[in-house]
Amino acid sequence: MSTTTSPVIQVTAVTKDFGSTVALSDVELTVNRGEVVVLLGLSGSGKSTLLRHIDGLERPTKGTVEVLGVHVPKLRAKELRRLRGRVAMIFQQFELVPSLTVLENVLTGALAQLSGPKLGLWAYPKSFKQRALQHLDRVGLLEKAYQRADQLSGGQQQRVAIARALMQDPEILLADEPVASLDPESSDQVMRLIREIAADDGLTVVCSLHQVDLALGWGDRIVGLRHGEVVLNTPALGLSKEEVMEIYGRVATTTTELTAIEAELVANSAESAATTSASAMTEPAAVTGTVL
Numbered sequence: 001m002s003t004t005t006s007p008v009i010q011v012t013a014v015t016k017d018f019g020s021t022v023a024l025s026d027v028e029l030t031v032n033r034g035e036v037v038v039l040l041g042l043s044g045s046g047k048s049t050l051l052r053h054i055d056g057l058e059r060p061t062k063g064t065v066e067v068l069g070v071h072v073p074k075l076r077a078k079e080l081r082r083l084r085g086r087v088a089m090i091f092q093q094f095e096l097v098p099s100l101t102v103l104e105n106v107l108t109g110a111l112a113q114l115s116g117p118k119l120g121l122w123a124y125p126k127s128f129k130q131r132a133l134q135h136l137d138r139v140g141l142l143e144k145a146y147q148r149a150d151q152l153s154g155g156q157q158q159r160v161a162i163a164r165a166l167m168q169d170p171e172i173l174l175a176d177e178p179v180a181s182l183d184p185e186s187s188d189q190v191m192r193l194i195r196e197i198a199a200d201d202g203l204t205v206v207c208s209l210h211q212v213d214l215a216l217g218w219g220d221r222i223v224g225l226r227h228g229e230v231v232l233n234t235p236a237l238g239l240s241k242e243e244v245m246e247i248y249g250r251v252a253t254t255t256t257e258l259t260a261i262e263a264e265l266v267a268n269s270a271e272s273a274a275t276t277s278a279s280a281m282t283e284p285a286a287v288t289g290t291v292l
């Protein structure tokens, strides 16, 4: 399914202050149905805060956020839960339950659709289990359905998290640094999968990343944030790596300078990823390649 020009996310003049910290400053963002938008920016530039506004986890200090035609900050708890049924989210640390099987973890994506008791595999109707197995097949992990989640590699766990998100039948997928804890090969696999699902299902994706190459390879549009401000909002096609590097306020005029800037930013990002992965249940962050 291709991108249409009907906006499903409309962020208008959003500013978010946390005390004296301005996390977002006058942010404008329109995302059309079926688009894959990648948010890039240094650690602390506001990527997660923007995603959290789209999911209604934060309210703007100023401005408006409209998702699937609904004005998010004004929603009551029940309406917000209903909206979240249509908006799935995946995270850097996968957020699986390590002691549960892969199948049980996928089924938890449908918890909100259950009316009865919500404990254990038996709580789910057979049709739910069939759907969960289909999603596992789709992410290439059907044979792992009855293994404990913590026996899987990081890349496999993120694919389980994607299958869990699909149980919601979402219209929008928000992905907060989904590959920050993965090696380059697994990162590519996960981004390819997200891209394929978006194309097949007409799913709209907003995904924050640190890797410029992945952003250019898998995104339809790149949105760059610096100190909470949108400094780039451009189709990925035809955009050069050097142009993207300007998001970081660093301009390289030679390849040597570009390599040096990348190396500096990799070190910066590795430090941030190591801090975040301290509580992860999977392998520590492997940061290689062009990681910013």
Ligand SMILES: Nc1ncnc2c1ncn2[C@@H]1O[C@H](COP(=O)(O)OP(=O)(O)OP(=O)(O)O)[C@@H](O)[C@H]1O
Binding pocket: 018, 021, 022, 023, 041, 042, 043, 044, 045, 046, 047, 048, 049, 050, 272
């Ligand atoms: N709940 C909060 N309370 C106070 N400050 C916050 C809160 N959430 C975010 N911030 C601040 O807002 C700014 C933007 O943070 P945010 O997490 O959105 O950045 P990010 O680009 O996602 O960073 P990273 O790549 O490290 O995840 C940072 O200065 C951060 O410290």
